[in-house]
Amino acid sequence: xxxxxxxxxxxxxxxxxxxxxxxxxxxxxxxxxxxxxxxxxxxxxxxxxxxxxxxxxxxxxxxxxxxxxxxxxxxxxxxxxxxxxxxxxxxxxxxxxxxxxxxxxxxxxxxxxxxxxxxxxxxxxxxxxxxxxxxxxxxxxxxxxxxxxxxxxxxxxxxxxxxxxxxxxxxxxxxxxxxxxxxxxxxxxxxxxxxxxxxxxxxxxxxxxxxxxxxxxxxxxxxxxxxxxxxxxxxxxxxxxxxxxxxxxxxxxxxxxxxxxxxxxxxxxxxxxxxxxxxxxxxxxxxxxxxxxxxxxxxxxxxxxxxxxxxxxxxxxxxxxxxxxxxxxxxxxxxxxxxxxxxx
Amino acid sequence: xxxxxxxxxxxxxxxxxxxxxxxxxxxxxxxxxxxxxxxxxxxxxxxxxxxxxxxxxxxxxxxxxxxxxxxxxxxxxxxxxxxxxxxxxxxxxxxxxxxxxxxxxxxxxxxxxxxxxxxxxxxxxxxxxxxxxxxxxxxxxxxxxxxxxxxxxxxxxxxxxxxxxxxxxxxxxxxxxxxxxxxxxxxxxxxxxxxxxxxxxxxxxxxxxxxxxxxxxxxxxxxxxxxxxxxxxxxxxxxxxxxxxxxxxxxxxxxxxxxxxxxxxxxxxxxxxxxxxxxxxxxxxxxxxxxxxxxxxxxxxxxxxxxxxxxxxxxxxxxxxxxxxxxxxxxxxxxxxxxxxxxx
DNA sequence: GGAGCGTATGCATACGTTGTCATCAGGTCA
DNA sequence: TGACCTGATGACAACGTATGCATACGCTCC
Numbered sequence: 001x002x003x004x005x006x007x008x009x010x011x012x013x014x015x016x017x018x019x020x021x022x023x024x025x026x027x028x029x030x031x032x033x034x035x036x037x038x039x040x041x042x043x044x045x046x047x048x049x050x051x052x053x054x055x056x057x058x059x060x061x062x063x064x065x066x067x068x069x070x071x072x073x074x075x076x077x078x079x080x081x082x083x084x085x086x087x088x089x090x091x092x093x094x095x096x097x098x099x100x101x102x103x104x105x106x107x108x109x110x111x112x113x114x115x116x117x118x119x120x121x122x123x124x125x126x127x128x129x130x131x132x133x134x135x136x137x138x139x140x141x142x143x144x145x146x147x148x149x150x151x152x153x154x155x156x157x158x159x160x161x162x163x164x165x166x167x168x169x170x171x172x173x174x175x176x177x178x179x180x181x182x183x184x185x186x187x188x189x190x191x192x193x194x195x196x197x198x199x200x201x202x203x204x205x206x207x208x209x210x211x212x213x214x215x216x217x218x219x220x221x222x223x224x225x226x227x228x229x230x231x232x233x234x235x236x237x238x239x240x241x242x243x244x245x246x247x248x249x250x251x252x253x254x255x256x257x258x259x260x261x262x263x264x265x266x267x268x269x270x271x272x273x274x275x276x277x278x279x280x281x282x283x284x285x286x287x288x289x290x291x292x293x294x295x296x297x298x299x300x301x302x303x304x305x306x307x308x309x310x311x312x313x314x315x316x317x318x319x320x321x322x323x324x325x326x327x328x329x330x331x332x333x334x335x336x337x338x339x340x341x342x343x344x
Numbered sequence: 345x346x347x348x349x350x351x352x353x354x355x356x357x358x359x360x361x362x363x364x365x366x367x368x369x370x371x372x373x374x375x376x377x378x379x380x381x382x383x384x385x386x387x388x389x390x391x392x393x394x395x396x397x398x399x400x401x402x403x404x405x406x407x408x409x410x411x412x413x414x415x416x417x418x419x420x421x422x423x424x425x426x427x428x429x430x431x432x433x434x435x436x437x438x439x440x441x442x443x444x445x446x447x448x449x450x451x452x453x454x455x456x457x458x459x460x461x462x463x464x465x466x467x468x469x470x471x472x473x474x475x476x477x478x479x480x481x482x483x484x485x486x487x488x489x490x491x492x493x494x495x496x497x498x499x500x501x502x503x504x505x506x507x508x509x510x511x512x513x514x515x516x517x518x519x520x521x522x523x524x525x526x527x528x529x530x531x532x533x534x535x536x537x538x539x540x541x542x543x544x545x546x547x548x549x550x551x552x553x554x555x556x557x558x559x560x561x562x563x564x565x566x567x568x569x570x571x572x573x574x575x576x577x578x579x580x581x582x583x584x585x586x587x588x589x590x591x592x593x594x595x596x597x598x599x600x601x602x603x604x605x606x607x608x609x610x611x612x613x614x615x616x617x618x619x620x621x622x623x624x625x626x627x628x629x630x631x632x633x634x635x636x637x638x639x640x641x642x643x644x645x646x647x648x649x650x651x652x653x654x655x656x657x658x659x660x661x662x663x664x665x666x667x668x669x670x671x672x673x674x675x676x677x678x679x680x681x682x683x684x685x686x687x688x
Numbered sequence: 689g690g691a692g693c694g695t696a697t698g699c700a701t702a703c704g705t706t707g708t709c710a711t712c713a714g715g716t717c718a
Numbered sequence: 719t720g721a722c723c724t725g726a727t728g729a730c731a732a733c734g735t736a737t738g739c740a741t742a743c744g745c746t747c748c
Contacts, residue, residue, distance in 0.1 A: 008704095010703095010704055010705085011704070011705070012704080020727080020728090021727065021728045021729075022704090022705090022728090022729095023706090023707090023727070023728060023729080023730095024726085026704090026705060026706065026707095027706090027727090030705090034725085034726075034727095035726075035727090036725085036726060036727085039726080039727085053458070053461040053462055054462055054704090054705080055405075055462065055464060055703090055704055055705065056462035056463045056464065056705095057401055057404045057405045057410065057463070057464050057703090057704080057705085058405050058703070058704035058705035058706085058733090059704080059705055059706070060401045060705090060733095061399075061401045061402050061405050061703090061704080061705070061706090061733050061734070061735090062704080062705050062706040062707080062732075062733050063705080063706060063733085064733080066401065068443070075429040075430075075432070075433055076429065081425040081426070081428065081429065082425070084425065084428060084444070085419040085420065085425065085446050088419070088444050088445070088446040089419055089446055089448065092445070092446070092452075092456075092459075097443050097444075097445070097459060097463065098443070098444045099412070099441055099442070099443055099444075100428070100432050100441070100442045100443075100444045101432070101436070102429050102432040102433055102436070104433065108436075112436075114397070115436075115441060117397040118397055118398055118399065118400035119400045119401070119441065120399060120400065120401050224627075224628075224631055228631075228632060257631065257633070260633070261631055261632035261633045262632070264632070265632050283568075284568075284628075287568060287572075287601065287602075287605055288572060288606070288608070288609050289601070289604070289605045289608070289633050289634070290633070352734095354733090354734055354735085355734065355735065356735095364697080364698090365697065365698045365699075366698090366699095366734090366735085367697070367698060367699075367700095367735095367736080367737080368697060368698080369735095370734090370735060370736060370737085371696095371697090371736085373735095374735085374736070374737095375736095378695085378696075378697095379696075379697090380695085380696055380697085383696080383697080398734090398735075399734055399735065400735095401733090401734080401735090402703090402733070402734035402735040402736090403734080403735055403736075404703095404735090405702095405703050405704070405705085405733090405734080405735075405736095406702075406734080406735050406736045406737080407703085407735080407736060407737090408703075
C-alpha cells in the first residue's frame with residue numbers, strides 16, 4: 001500500500017517522483033476532474049509509493065475552510081452524550097470533522113470560545129441551554145456561522161434549531177388527559193433554561209384548557225441525582241403517597257429516571273400510584289426497567305437541520321427552526337381502562 | 345472588549361497598530377516571556393482593539409504541532425460516550441482539543457484513519473476493541489504517537505493503556521466467592537475482543553482455583569438489547585429459574601443492565617434468584633434501579649495515563665500500561681449472612 | 689571606559705497547500 | 719492553412735504564523 005510512511009512527504013516530492021508539477025499533484029487531490037487521466041494515474045502511483053497524504057492544515061490556511069465544525073456541549077448529561085455521536089456521524093457523511101469542546105461549568109464557556117476562534121472552524125454548534133447569553137452573543141459576533149441547538153432563547157442573535165418544546169409538552173399533556181389523569185404536577189430541571197420554561201408552559205397551558213392546574217416544582221438540575229433527591233421532597237410536599245397527583249411530568253428523561261428510582265425506593269409504585277412522563281426520548285427510556293412515556297426528540301432530524309443551517313446560511317439570516325417530536329408511550333403512565341384503548 | 349470583529353485580523357495589522365514588528369506580536373502570544381512588558385502591553389491593547397485572535401491553522405502549519413488529538417471511538421455504547429467527555433475535559437486542561445471520529449461499523453475505521461492523517465493530529469487515541477488489527481497497524485505506521493485504549497491486543501505495534509481486566513474480573517470473582525456463591529456463569533459480549541477474553545479468563549481462572557467451573561455464554565454484543573435478549577436464552581439453557589447459577593458475571597455494565605431487565609421481566613429476581621455483576625463502572629451502575637456490583641474502571645486515571653503516553657512517548661517505545669480497577673459492591677449481588685460483613 | 693554578556697527586537701524565510709494567470713498542445717471551422 | 723476555442727499544465731504568489739539570525743541596547747566587571 002505505502003512505503004515506510006515515516007518522513008513528511010509533501011506534494012513537491014510526489015510531483016518530482018511522478019514527473020509532473022506540484023500544481024498538478026495538488027489538483028489531483030482537490031479537483032481531480034481538472035487533471036488528465038494519465039497524469040492522475042501517475043500521481044496516484046507516486047503518492048501511494050511515497051505514502052503521501054494531503055496536508056489539511058496547509059489546505060485550510062490557503063482555502064480558508066477547515067472542514068471542521070466546533071461543537072460546544074456540556075460535559076455531563078445523558079442527553080448530550082447521546083447527541084455527540086450522531087453529530088459526529090453526520091459530519092463525517094459530509095466530509096467534515098468535529099472539534100469537540102466540553103464544559104463542566106458555564107464559566108468555562110468563555111475560554112472555550114477563545115479556542116474556537118483560534119481554530120477558524122467553519123461553524124459552531126452551541127448545544128446547551130446552559131450557555132449564557134453573553135457567550136452566545138460572543139460567538140455570534142465571531143463572523144462564523146453558528147447555530148444554537150435546543151437553546152430557544154438565542155434566536156435574536158443567531159440561528160437556532162430546537163424540538164418543539166411547547167407542542168411536545170402539550171402532546172404529553174394530551175396523552176395524560178386522554179388516559180384520564182385528573183391532577184398533574186410538573187417537575188422542572190432548571191427554570192433558568194428556556195427548554196425548561198417552554199416545556200412547562202406547553203404542559204400547563206394545555207392542562208389548564210382542561211381545567212387542570214399544574215404546579216411547577218424545581219428539582220435543581222436535569223441530572224439523575226437531582227431527580228432521585230427530589231422524590232422525597234415530593235412525597236413530603238404532597239403529604240405522602242396518597243396525596244401525590246395522578247401524574248408527574250418531568251422536564252427531562254434523565255431527571256425522570258432519578259425520580260422513578262427515588263419514588264420506587266420510597267415505596268411509591270409507577271404507574272400504579274403515580275404516572276410519570278419524561279422528555280427527550282433517550283435510548284434508555286426504552287429500556288425495560290424504565291419504559292418511560294416520553295417525548296422523543298428526533299435527534300437525527302434535529303442535527304441534520306442544524307448542520308444544514310451551518311453550511312447554507314450566509315451568516316446573515318437568523319432563522320429559528322422548530323422540529324416536532326413525537327410521544328412514545330411506555331409503561332410509566334397508566335392507561336384508562338382496557339389495555340388496548342389508549343391510542344390517540 | 346473588541347471592535348466589530350468582523351474582518352480577518354492578522355498579526356501584521358496588530359503589529360502596525362501597536363508600533364512593533366510582526367515577530368513581536370507573534371512572540372507575545374506564543375512565548376510571552378521573550379517580550380518586554382511594555383511591548384506586551386502595547387500588543388495586547390492593539391490586539392483587543394482590533395479583535396485579533398492568533399490563527400491556530402497558520403501556527404500549526406509552521407510549528408508542525410496542531411494541539412489536536414484525534415479520538416477514534418465507536419458511535420454506540422454507553423461506555424464510550426461516558427469516556428468522551430472525560431477525554432475532552434482532560435485535553436482542554438492541557439490546552440489541546442479533541443477531534444472526534446466515530447464509527448458505526450469497523451469497516452468505517454479505514455476512512456477515518458485517512459482523515460486523521462490529513463489533519464496532522466499530534467496523537468491518536470484508539471478507543472475500542474472493535475478496531476481491527478489492520479487499522480491499528482495502519483495508524484501505528486503513521487509516525488504519529490498512538491495509544492490503544494482498552495485494546496490489550498494491540499500491544500505489539502503501539503502503546504496501550506487498559507484497565508487490568510484479568511485482575512478486575514478476578515476481584516469480582518473473589519467477591520462472589522466470599523459471599524458464598526457456589527455456581528457461576530460468565531456472559532460475554534463478543535469473544536473476538538480482547539477485553540471479553542481477558543475478563544473471562546480472569547474470572548474463570550480465579551473461580552477454578554476455588555473449584556468452580558465457569559461456563560462462557562456469548563450474548564452477541566455489549567449493548568443493552570443483547571443482554572435483554574440473552575436473558576430468555578439463559579433461562580432455557582439452565583432449565584428455568586431454578587436451574588440458574590448462583591451468579592452471572594457479565595462482561596460489561598450496559599450488557600448487564602439488559603440482562604437484569606430481561607431477567608426481571610421473566611420473573612427472575614436479582615439478587616434473590618441470581619446475583620449479577622457487571623464490568624466498567626458506568627455512572628448508571630450507581631443508579632438505584634440497578635445498583636450493580638461491578639468493577640469500576642478509573643476513567644480519569646486511565647485517560648490521564650493514555651494522554652501521558654501520547655505526549656511523552658517519542659513514538660518509539662511501545663509500553664503497555666495496566667491500571668487497576670476496584671470493585672463497587674451494589675445490591676445486585678446478595679451477601680452471605682449479615683449485611684455488614686461483606687467487606688474484603 | 690571598554691570588553692563582555694544577556695535581553696529585546698526586527699528582518700527574512702519557510703511551513704504545504706490553493707488559486708490565478710499564462711502557456712501550450714490539439715482539435716475545429718472557415 | 720490560419721484563427722479560435724478547449725482542456726491540461728506549469729510558474730508563482732499568497733495564506734498567517736514561527737523562528738533563526740543579526741543587531742542594538744543596557745548592564746556588569748576588570
